[in-house]
Amino acid sequence: MKLILLGAPGAGKGTQAELICEKNHIPTISTGNILREALKSGTEMGLKAKTYMESGQLVPDEILIGIIKDRLQEADCENGFILDGFPRTIPQAEALDAMGIGIDAVLDIEVADEAIVTRMSGRRVCENCGSSYHLLYKQPKVEGKCDQCGGTLVQRKDDHPDTVKERLEVYHTQTEPLKEFYSKQGKLLVVHGQEEIEATSRLVEEALEGLK
Numbered sequence: 743m744k745l746i747l748l749g750a751p752g753a754g755k756g757t758q759a760e761l762i763c764e765k766n767h768i769p770t771i772s773t774g775n776i777l778r779e780a781l782k783s784g785t786e787m788g789l790k791a792k793t794y795m796e797s798g799q800l801v802p803d804e805i806l807i808g809i810i811k812d813r814l815q816e817a818d819c820e821n822g823f824i825l826d827g828f829p830r831t832i833p834q835a836e837a838l839d840a841m842g843i844g845i846d847a848v849l850d851i852e853v854a855d856e857a858i859v860t861r862m863s864g865r866r867v868c869e870n871c872g873s874s875y876h877l878l879y880k881q882p883k884v885e886g887k888c889d890q891c892g893g894t895l896v897q898r899k900d901d902h903p904d905t906v907k908e909r910l911e912v913y914h915t916q917t918e919p920l921k922e923f924y925s926k927q928g929k930l931l932v933v934h935g936q937e938e939i940e941a942t943s944r945l946v947e948e949a950l951e952g953l954k
């Protein structure tokens with residue numbers, strides 16, 4: 743299964759990706775996590791991305807296209823993968839098409855902006871492995887600690903309300919046109935994100951049913 747997850751920041755792409763991955767034994771490739779990792783290790787790419795990320799802007803296309811080209815060549819992607827956070831612009835989607843990778847479907851998780859702003863204030867991520875949690879909807883087994891690796895859970899700098907508004911604007915202007923792009927290719931599947939993770943996950947499963 744080669745799947746793209748589309749949706750506003752905080753729509754639940756990361757959470758749904760984790761669930762689909764577990765069931766299908768394929769990796770999730772989160773460009774946000776790759777960039778945060780690079781930032782943490784202080785690599786040249788991380789330094790280049792820093793100001794864009796912290797202000798809620800998109801990192802330039804050529805950097806992201808390079809990251810994805812390299813990552814998709816790794817052995818664990820042979821049987822499929824889920825892209826979480828890529829593509830985010832038309833040029834990125836065109837570059838992916840040009841790589842000759844036959845994407846099976848693009849799953850768009852729709853959530854209204856007002857709900858996103860509320861959700862993001864409760865989101866927490868593991869500073870070690872990037873797994874995501876929520877103070878209300880996805881609590882870890884031990885408060886403040888990651889279920890996967892025991893790392894500390896923190897709030898992302900870009901989940902601050904002002905940055906969230908900026909990210910939503912960027913989403914609507916630069917990423918949302920991808921819906922039409924993939925709809926024209928006959929690949930777009932739409933799911934309405936629910937408050938409860940399990941409810942969304944059921945809708946996601948139904949939408950993906952035909953792909954297996």
Ligand code: AMP
Pocket residue numbers: 751773774775777794795796798799800801802803806826827828829830831834900909
């Ligand atoms: P995310 O974790 O997916 O919300 O990504 C966090 C931030 O990383 C975004 O706000 C962007 O600054 C940057 N980023 C992640 N993926 C991309 C992408 N495909 N294109 C451009 N910037 C990206």
